Amino acid sequence: MLAAVFKGRGKVTLDERDRPVPAADEVLVRVRAASICGTDTKIIRGGHFRVGPDETRVLGHELAGDIVEVGAHVRGWQVGQRVSVVPNIGCGRCDMCRRGLNNMCPDYDAFGINIDGGFQQYMVVTAAALAGGNLFEMPAAMSYEEASLVEPLSCCFNAWKDLTVTPEDRVLILGTGPIAGMFLQLARAYGARQVIVVGRRAERLAEIAPLGATDTVDSSRADVVDEVMRLTGGRGVDVALTCAPAPGLQQQAMAVLARYGRLNYFSGLTKGTTVEIDTNKVHYWGLKLLGSTGSSIQDYARALRLVESGKVRVSDVVTHRFGMADAVAAFDHALSGKGMKTIIFPQEERL
Ligand SMILES: [Zn+2]
Ligand SMILES: [Zn+2]
Known part of the structure; x- marks a missing residue:
């Protein structure tokens, strides 16, 4: 499969990688849409405190896709379900997590930050993410593009609600x-x-x-x-x-x-x-x-309904769309500051 891999400041390359194999308590998602966030471009420009200087990482925390493999010990998820992901996984033990504020957990893990994220053709959803409620089934009428944009909207909703x-x-x-x-x-x-x-x-x-x-x-x-x-x-x-x-x-x-x-x-x-x-x-x-920063599982659930009901039309902020062959160009485009939202469609070669 193809993956756009961050390899330290200023460097992203399109690599051929083995398709990841989910463990018995994990799920494998075929990524259909992954949108580029200001956090991704910030990481590409200057790194991140959760990404070591010599580490490589598949960025991308705003994504949607469909389930292609379900580990033997996973309950409640099936192959073929269309899903999107809340990227920040709380530790589940701290005061913030116990209040449902997974986004405020000081010890969080996150897709596209310290776990490989959405700018690849297949992504593992970890056991902790499944247990934390971070995987959502998409409403039937929602497009993958819209579902990938629920994440940034959920961060806005987190600010907005107060x-x-x-x-x-x-x-x-x-x-x-x-x-x-x-x-x-x-x-x-x-x-x-x-x-x-x-x-x-x-x-x-x-x-x-x-x-x-x-x-x-x-x-x-x-x-x-x-x-x-x-x-x-x-x-x-x-x-x-x-x-x-x-x-x-x-x-x-x-x-x-x-x-x-x-x-x-x-x-x-x-x-x-x-x-x-x-x-x-x-x-x-x-x-x-x-x-405010990030979003909780509850913020995400509410943002999902704002998109489903058509009250917020997230696709209206999308100005540029790229296939996987042009993933590096997509980052260059996003880094240039032109347009609003840029989306990569990992299953398409070119758009
Ligand atoms: Zn983001
Ligand atoms: Zn926590």
């Missing part, structure tokens, strides 16, 4: 990547009265706005704070999400937050970066400053 968005709320989304696109769709699905998206490139704003924005702000032309205040009649926004790793966006979000505003720092910053916060504003205005 922002308690109502139809009275004005929402600000800073960034124009696929995550920003999914937040635009969530804002629309939850009926926010106004949804403003901020980006620094006009063509990206034009691409993303139809997903759910009522207003756009081009930060290369306008002062973001002034423009958001103008667009909201001087009131500011109730909810803000920072979806790009720029400290300036966090400061802008804070500056335009209205009374009782909620902010989620969705995108992390380069390690060691700090941003000043006016804590008096937090105190007197009753602000909620939140963070």
Whole structure:
């Protein structure tokens, strides 16, 4: 089989490998769609604390496929079932895991991070993943592409659920990547009265706005704070999400937050970066400053239903599709920062 293998900073090659053989307590999945995430490109650029400098790894944690082999001791799964995967597997023993927060487990394993993931034609689903509830059967009408995108949506949903968005709320989304696109769709699905998206490139704003924005702000032309205040009649926004790793966006979000505003720092910053916060504003205005990372099994289950019901159309953030023969080109494309979401279809040679 073919696998796109990460071999240290900046290096991914398409290799012929033996098809993995599942153990008696494992399942083998034929990967049908695997989408490239900002985390994958970050790993390719700079490595990851869970991937050793001399290790090789098949990346890819946003994937769907069908079961082709079931180990003799596995119960409840059959060959032919269409499935998708929650990548983060909790240890099952810590305080976070016991609360159902597998994404917050300090001792997690994850597909595409320290277990071979989706950018290969066949992938083993480990016993721990099966026991942890990390394998989901896909709804019948869902495409593999959509199912592969439930994972990033579930991370958005994890952030979204604590922002308690109502139809009275004005929402600000800073960034124009696929995550920003999914937040635009969530804002629309939850009926926010106004949804403003901020980006620094006009063509990206034009691409993303139809997903759910009522207003756009081009930060290369306008002062973001002034423009958001103008667009909201001087009131500011109730909810803000920072979806790009720029400290300036966090400061802008804070500056335009209205009374009782909620902010989620969705995108992390380069390690060691700090941003000043006016804590008096937090105190007197009753602000909620939140963070989130990854998604729990429950977040994933809920995101799956948002896609199944058509409330969020995840395929609308996909701009580029590649077959397995062009997997390396797909990563080059994603690394170039062009377009929104790039998907690899490991069973197709070329698209
Ligand atoms: Zn991801
Ligand atoms: Zn744990």
